[in-house]
Amino acid sequence: IYRAVAPPSSDINELEFRLGNYRGHSFNADAGLHVFSNIIDTYRARGLNMRSSSILTVNLRDDIRMRIEEDSPLQPRIREFCLSEKIPADAAVYTKTRKGDTDFPERYPVRVSYSRETATDRSLAQAAVKDHGLKKNYRHGRRYSFLCEVVSVGERTYNVILDCTVLHMADGVTLRDSGIMRPGHVHLDRYEIELEVSRPDMTDI
Numbered sequence: 001i002y003r004a005v006a007p008p009s010s011d012i013n014e015l016e017f018r019l020g021n022y023r024g025h026s027f028n029a030d031a032g033l034h035v036f037s038n039i040i041d042t043y044r045a046r047g048l049n050m051r052s053s054s055i056l057t058v059n060l061r062d063d064i065r066m067r068i069e070e071d072s073p074l075q076p077r078i079r080e081f082c083l084s085e086k087i088p089a090d091a092a093v094y095t096k097t098r099k100g101d102t103d104f105p106e107r108y109p110v111r112v113s114y115s116r117e118t119a120t121d122r123s124l125a126q127a128a129v130k131d132h133g134l135k136k137n138y139r140h141g142r143r144y145s146f147l148c149e150v151v152s153v154g155e156r157t158y159n160v161i162l163d164c165t166v167l168h169m170a171d172g173v174t175l176r177d178s179g180i181m182r183p184g185h186v187h188l189d190r191y192e193i194e195l196e197v198s199r200p201d202m203t204d205i
Contacts, residue, residue, distance in 0.1 A: 012099055016113045017195040022105040029111070029192055036191035040164055043146045051145045054078060055165065058175075059137040060128040064120050067092040069143070078140070082175045085129050093125045094118060131173075138178045141167025141190075148195075158197055165192045 019039075020029040044050055054070040056078045068077050068091045077088045087093065099114040128134060142165065149160040168187035172178030180187060 011116050012114045013199045014115045014117055015197040016115070017197075018111045018113065019109060019193040019195075020111065021109045022103075025103070025105050027101075027103055027105075027111045030190045031109075031193045033189070033191055036164055036166065036193060039162075039193060040144055043148075043162060048146045048148065051143075051147075053143050053145070055139075055141060055143045055167075056081070056175075057139040058129070059139075060125055061134060063095050063097055064125055064128060065092075065094055065096055066125050066129070067094075079181075082181055085174065087122060087126050087129060093120050093122050095120045133173070135171050135173055136178075137169060137171050138175055138180055139167050139169045140180045141165050156199065158199060161196045161198070163192075163194045163196060165194075166190070167192065 018027075018029050019031045019035065020027055021031070022028070040050075051071070056068045058066045060066060066087055068081060068088060070077055077091070080086075081088060081091075094117050097116045097118075099116060101114070102112040104110055128136070144164045146162040147159070148162055151158045151160060167190050168180055169190065170178040170180045170187070175181060
């Protein structure tokens with residue numbers, strides 16, 4: 001499938017199958033709690049190792065994103081970012097360029113997305129974080145990941161990873177301004193399920 005949509009000459013390095021639902025021809029990436037829980041239980045029953053982490057993704061400007069992941073409460077980097085607005089040294093800073101989507105509104109509750117992720121100058125991302133005239137989109141939640149398979153086709157290797165993320169989103173000029181880290185903040189949980197096929201040899205983030 002990957003080679004069909006991303007031939008060797010293509011600069012696509014990520015293919016995502018997102019599970020959700022359609023409202024007419026509009027795709028909604030919220031799969032719902034019931035489906036979300038069933039998929040996690042199914043993959044754990046198969047004996048696959050699950051990684052659980054807290055995650056914060058910030059959409060800055062011009063497709064530039066910053067992502068912080070914490071595997072343990074002893075790694076309070078998200079809180080430190082909230083207080084200091086300083087991007088941690090181990091955070092991923094990258095540009096995600098959408099190359100296209102394929103929808104199946106009449107047949108399957110799935111959207112296939114093709115994209116290119118590349119490392120970005122961290123100073124540009126830090127400047128955007130500190131720009132209080134710029135509204136950003138903050139996505140914070142809990143991610144459960146399964147490395148399903150590492151597939152070798154000829155000389156190329158593909159990672160197949162299932163990410164199940166329960167999150168909430170808000171806009172703001174700072175993380176504090178968005179309110180999503182504030183105790184008692186009212187938000188709607190969103191349940192996202194993505195099967196990601198990626199080319200690690202074409203990824204530098």
